[in-house]
């Protein structure tokens with residue numbers, strides 16, 4: 001009896017998943033065997049929210065797996081890591097991308113970028129972006145305007161953009177600028193993976209019930225900020241995010257709720273937006 005198109009589709013998917021899983025497993029085994037000296041210093045790791053090298057290693061491999069599985073990342077893709085910190089994602093991708101693959105990472109944190117530059121694959125590109133108002137690190141109530149540009153990346157050449165725990169620290173204007181820049185550099189119908197804090201009814205329920213995030217207040221319509229210690233918090237309503245995404249020539253194709261505010265059905269910590277170039 002001949003296979004139906006449906007069954008053939010399922011079998012093809014299973015085969016390609018097995019291939020990807022094997023490649024992910026290889027990278028994961030390699031990274032887990034790296035000696036501690038190959039990872040960034042403890043204070044750098046803590047700066048991006050990991051408790052120690054083991055946490056950095058595990059979260060790096062898990063996040064890498066999530067990206068590669070979700071987008072079926074090929075080893076010759078050009079990928080952009082926005083706010084790449086001290087290379088948590090550059091590390092596994094340095095073992096995954098082939099000679100034709102390209103990785104670009106940038107951040108406003110010079111020490112993190114310098115560490116990446118000195119310690120990760122020489123054909124990977126790491127760039128420091130100057131921030132006039134670096135509220136993640138400095139005076140959090142400064143009103144100086146940033147003027148970020150990704151003009152160092154050729155237009156419509158990038159296969160995948162990701163920004164992990166970065167939009168959760170951006171003010172409205174910077175989030176809008178970055179979305180517009182993503183739209184310029186992404187290839188047609190390719191994706192951006194952005195984690196963020198969506199302010200919704202589940203957040204308010206959690207805030208009321210636990211008292212957590214009590215410092216987070218609405219500063220302008222649908223934009224919520226919390227100025228507490230270094231970790232500047234930014235969260236936006238889904239309506240705002242959708243509007244900025246659409247205005248940038250992008251479309252929101254999918255979103256998923258995060259565990260950070262005990263949202264229903266959640267799995268990963270921050271909320272997730274999957275955006276496509278129209």
Ligand SMILES: C[S@@+](CC[C@H](N)C(=O)[O-])C[C@H]1O[C@@H](n2cnc3c(N)ncnc32)[C@H](O)[C@@H]1O
Pocket residue numbers: 047048049082083084085086087088089106107108109112129131136163164165166169170174
């Ligand atoms: C929580 S860390 C996450 C780092 C990295 N994405 C990761 O997943 O390991 C937040 C990062 O965002 C960076 N960041 C903060 N404001 C930024 C901005 N305006 N543009 C680019 N990166 C920024 C910080 O320097 C820091 O490296």
